[in-house]
Amino acid sequence: MNRRALYAWLVLSAVAGAIALLAGGRVWAQLLAPSGPANPEAVHDVPGAEVAPVITPVVLAALAGCVAVLATxxxxxxxxxxLVAICGGAVVVGVTRVFDDVLLLESADLPGASVQVTVWPWITGLGGLLLIAGGLWAAVAGGTWPGMSSRYDRTDRGKPASERSMWDAIDRGDDPT
Structure with a gap:
């Protein structure tokens, strides 16, 4: 049962990271400015990587944490x-800061401009919330999940192996080296 929980956690965390990483690189908002001789472009795209550059490295750290959970x-x-939950929290904070600070400043630079927010920041925030949930799940239940195989771990590191014990290990199918 614990192995199923580990696999379910891995799927949840990997999907959450992929969602946040994919949505974090999309266009999060469009600034619609009145067109005219001073401003020939009426639409300015605001990508998520520009307004919240912390998203990509934090999500990559969370995905590295997913691999680390498997190895520990x-x-x-x-x-x-x-740590994975903290990375998810950083994603959520990065998304909310965009709405508070950056988009308002961007629209203030262009008089008469309006801001249309796309769905991508919300999806990025969802990925962050799922990373928080996955990280907390690993923090609470991760201690009971099975670890990596110890098949090739040596159990008698302190004492030298005798010739007889090495032949017995080979007969059992173990690697005595």
Missing amino acids: KGVFRQVVGV
């Missing part, structure tokens, strides 16, 4: 889960 066990996995 116990408390370390829970700490990485908290």
Whole structure:
């Protein structure tokens, strides 16, 4: 059952990161300025990477955290889960700051301009919220999930192996080296 939970978490977190990464690079708003001789372009696209440049690196860090959760066990996995949740929170904060600061400043630069916000910042925020949920899930339940295989881990590191024990290991199908 725990392996299913780990796979479900991995799918949720990877999809959340992909959503936030994809939507973060799209056009988040359009500035509609009155056209005229001083302003020949009536529409100015505002991409998400321009107004919230923190989104891409934070989402990539969260996706790296997804891989780290697979490679760790116990408390370390829970700490990485908290870090993934923090990255998701940074995505949400980055999206909300855009509405508060940047778009209002952009529209103030062009007199008579209006701002039309697209759906992409909302989708980016959704990806951030899903990253928060996935990170908290890993922080709470990640300690019980199975770790990577320890098949090739050596259990008798402190004592030298005798010739007989190495042949016995080979007979069991283990690698004694």
